[in-house]
Amino acid sequence: MPPTYQTLLDKFQSQRKDFQLLVARLKKKKPAHLDEEIQRLHEEAFGFIDCLQCANCCRSLGPRLLERDIQRLARYLRMRPVDFIEKYLRRDEDGEYVFQSMPCPFLGPDNYCQVYDVRPRACADYPHTQQTGQLKIIHLTFNNASICPAVAYIFDKLDK
Secondary structure (H helix, E strand, C coil): CCHHHHHHHHHHHHCHHHHHHHHHHHHHHCCCHHHHHHHHHHHHHHCCCCHHHHHHHHCCCCEECCHHHHHHHHCCCCCHHHHHHHHHEECCCCEEEECCCCCCCEECCCEEEECCCHHCHHHHHCCCCCCCCCHHHHHHHHHHCCCCHHHHHHHHHHHC
């Protein structure tokens, strides 16, 4: 991971309590243009952050796999879904399918996803800062800021 990305993550961690207060303020005030502001910051962040130089999410977060994700991945890998589940997945404490271990079994040494075209929906949507309804998922976004330098950047700029 480039040092600038780590610096963003470290800054978020060092100001974590301040950002928790920011989340509380946002939930209380319910700013009308929060989605637009986070979208603008998302585009700004990903203008200089390259996921292929980081892949921290693929190393540390286990996405929830939906039935359609399992079907799609199994078909792509020319496996039966039951064999895919047995080889790659386990049920978490909520009964959801997740990968048996991390990093992701499909993360290559070059940080490329070996199943990118059919990756799980949770992976395709990550870090969720491009979605509408940010206030409803602000705690998820807050948690992602400790993993994703782009989200850490967004929080830093939101606080300004």
